[in-house]
Amino acid sequence: SQQGEEDPQALSIQEGENATMNCSYKTSINNLQWYRQNSGRGLVHLILIRSNEREKHSGRLRVTLDTSKKSSSLLITASRAADTASYFCATDGNDYKLSFGAGTTVTVRA
């Protein structure tokens, strides 16, 4: 079973617009991470936010974490065609595994 759920399932935006996707999870976590996957290939690590952090930035990415609501959001600013991919949130608790949601598919139109 999936620990997290991403919302929306799919997102289509114009190049230059911002893309926002959300992730909700069920159990307490140590960290929450976001990954990108292009065309069903390997996952690329984007950003990690720890449970005691509320917001983190990396380039055009902004991640927020609300542990009281068990939710996170990923914002991609000024989107590009190369941002077209599936995005997954993953959580880790006191065990060694990452638990992934089902992902958000983002399409950036030129």
Add this chain to the structure above:
Amino acid sequence: DAGVTQSPTHLIKTRGQQVTLRCSPKSGHDTVSWYQQALGQGPQFIFQYYEEEERQRGNFPDRFSGHQFPNYSSELNVNALLLGDSALYLCASSSLERTDTQYFGPGTRLTVL
């Protein structure tokens, strides 16, 4: 610095057969995890290996087994293949000190006919 590598890239098998997938971790990493990703789904944790021992296992049947070698590379074996085993199999490596940050390989696409 080579990242995580996996072989083969694609594989086609028939029901009942056995398959072995291979993974070489990123340089400096000693821990290998395996994930199964069905079409349209997120990856599901299969198991993790450290010091040649299975350290943690997800909700997968005993048909799924693994091995880690002294050079930290790893194999995933699946016996008695079912149609439902068709998926992308991802290997991820990490260091013991930072198991929260896992680096993924490109995956092996397994099709069971």
